[in-house]
Amino acid sequence: MDERRRTPWEQRMETPLSLAALLFLASYAIRVLGHGLPQAVRDACLAVTAAAWAVFALDFAVRWRHSGKGLSFVHRHWLDAVVVVLPLLRPLQVVRTYDAVQRRHEQPRLSLHARVATYAGMSALLLGFAASLAMYQVERGRPHATIHTFGDSVWWACSTLSTVGYGDMVPVTPVGRLVAVALMACGLALLGAITGSFSSWMFQVFRRDGDERPPGNFPGAP
Template sequence: MARSDVRADRLRAWERLTEWPLIAAALVFLVAYAWETIAALQGAPRMITETTMNIIWAAFVVDYLVRLVLAPARGRWFLGHLFDLAAVALPLLRPLRLLRVVALVRVLQRNAGLALRGRIMIYAAGGAALITFVASLAVLDAERNAPGSPITTFPDALWWSLVTITTVGYGDLAPVTAIGRTIAALLMIGGVALIGIITATLASWIVSTMALESAEEEAATQAQVADLQRQVAELSAQITELSGLAKESPDTR
């Protein structure tokens, strides 16, 4: 077996081995991050949550480095996993590894074409909910103590995230810090991308449904035409047979 094949097998084995532990760790990270941010923890509780998140972050770093070492083509793998790099390089993005959880729904899929659209819709909906929640935590963390900031509670932060990711932008709440505005820019870009994915998926579903209906109608029409042709052929045969009998019968007048 080639060396690259051996490394690829080891990479797949590592990913299978660490998938569930990393999902559990990401869930713990998100809970700790949310608790620390919403409750504005101080003292020993804050130290506990910070230590927990640092340990989990270190586990993500180790996982990334191991997968990079095991990858058969490291350069190609690196370029194809820039999001994973961001997840370990930027603490804000670490909870987004929870998007791997939605892959569990693949066991519910039955039809290949519908499975693809179903996964896309689930990824988009799950991603939108997770990004909105994480952005709410992040902007609250950045804006809560900033002078003149209107975003000082989690409900305000959640409302701001909802109107931002949907590109509505009422303008009643707006971040004033550089970090908060950076989060806003990323959230708006993510919102436009998610809306585009959902719109394109729905359009594809509508087009495929109409095409299926048209194909069924065309097949039904062709079946009717074939049936009519068969009946006309039978009638023609009967007429020909009757004409022959008429010619052969004597004149009885």
């Protein structure tokens, strides 16, 4: 996409995409957890969910159309394409928009390592909540299911995201297992980002301490 056309469009869509992500998550949560709600309310939530998806699809289609690069645009922006297809990842738009707003407004920024930890934590909360809802929806009431309540699905999501995987609660449906695979991959990626950032921070601290220490203070120095 041409830079002159890309930047204004993406800036205009930051707030709508964030609102769409939050509305998607809220309407989906109401549909999954609101068992006793009137059918009209559940239908309205379904309409909001579909409208949120349409906003993401429209944004991707417009950026693809303006790029003039054909399938190479999808290859370069594969994560955006996955977000359109997989509802589980749409809440991450909130984290992305927050970072973009911080950069554009030149707000006081945290250090790189603190930003990685903050964004990873926000992503883990949003992904964990969305995955818990999805798992509860597809596993509830299924034969031989081990996830019976929303609390069970939250516990499962926490153990999966942390890569602990106790195995006391496991999905038994094909869709549930697909959700589990996606959450495992996200958990490994988030854990790797935090571990790498922490290791880099420790290396910088130790190197700085070594550079600032007088030569006579090194062990073995005369």
